[in-house]
Amino acid sequence: MLSTKGQVIERLLKGDFICRTTDEDGWRFLKNAANRAQVDDYLAQLNRLVAQVGAGADGEVFFCGYQQLGEEQRKVVGQQFRDICNALTPLVEWLVLVQEAGAQDAPLTEGTAVRLNELQGIVEDTPAFREQLARISHYRLFGSASTSVDGQIKQVFKRLCELGYLTRPNPDKQIYLATGKLDYLYEVIRFIDESESLGLEGRAESASQGQLL
Numbered sequence: 001m002l003s004t005k006g007q008v009i010e011r012l013l014k015g016d017f018i019c020r021t022t023d024e025d026g027w028r029f030l031k032n033a034a035n036r037a038q039v040d041d042y043l044a045q046l047n048r049l050v051a052q053v054g055a056g057a058d059g060e061v062f063f064c065g066y067q068q069l070g071e072e073q074r075k076v077v078g079q080q081f082r083d084i085c086n087a088l089t090p091l092v093e094w095l096v097l098v099q100e101a102g103a104q105d106a107p108l109t110e111g112t113a114v115r116l117n118e119l120q121g122i123v124e125d126t127p128a129f130r131e132q133l134a135r136i137s138h139y140r141l142f143g144s145a146s147t148s149v150d151g152q153i154k155q156v157f158k159r160l161c162e163l164g165y166l167t168r169p170n171p172d173k174q175i176y177l178a179t180g181k182l183d184y185l186y187e188v189i190r191f192i193d194e195s196e197s198l199g200l201e202g203r204a205e206s207a208s209q210g211q212l213l
Contacts, residue, residue: 004029009042012050012064019061019180021111022167030062053187054110054180061110061180084188090139091165091185094156097123097132107186108178114166116157116174124149 002010008026011018018026029035030050040050044067051065098108101122108114123129130149137144137152141163144155157176160166165185166176 005035005038009039012039012043012062013046013048015064017061017063017164017179017181017184019110019183021177022164022179027060027062031060054183061183063184084185087141087163088189090136090141092189093132093136094160095182097129097136101126101129108182110178110180110183112178114176114178116153116176120149120153123153 004025008018008029011023011026016022018030020027030039036050043049043064047067048064049067050062052060052062054060095108098104098114098119101119123133133149133152133156134147136142137146137156142156142159144152146152146155157166161168161176164181165179167179168176
């Protein structure tokens with residue numbers, strides 16, 4: 001059986017994002033500077049390191065990055081970045097829908113609970129939200145062919161779990177938790193916005209009354 005360090009290294013090399021919500025034991029392990037240094041020492045042999053986003057006592061999200069970027073590593077990172085960019089529109093539209101339907105003042109961040117049944121009820125009762133969900137669910141990222149709110153919303157949540165943005169702690173309950181990968185997504189959006197002057201943050205703010213980012 002793998003030690004905690006072994007499990008953490010295995011998850012990082014798989015491309016997982018380790019946060020308090022998805023893996024509290026692994027997260028606590030990496031919060032310890034001495035433990036993190038041990039993992040870094042091992043990963044250094046593979047030209048990797050422990051990267052993180054977020055700050056504060058409970059804010060870090062850990063993932064695996066490259067120490068140095070050669071040609072092959074640039075190709076991998078470039079493809080990962082393109083994948084996220086291609087997913088930005090459906091993901092941002094979904095985040096806006098959740099925030100507007102829930103009348104939330106803050107963006108969806110790691111650890112925030114999303115109750116599928118409650119959200120579904122609100123969407124079903126609001127024509128504008130039904131239209132939003134239908135459009136979002138039919139994006140290639142989510143791939144729903146359903147014409148019903150029930151089918152569309154369940155497919156969206158299923159894909160978000162597969163992509164690592166949501167987790168469902170109890171399979172018997174329709175309660176999902178946002179993971180730290182969302183915090184990473186926000187950092188990517190900010191990076192694109194700042195480096196490419198795309199104004200993504202401004203557009204998202206306009207769509208969600210200035211609260212998404």
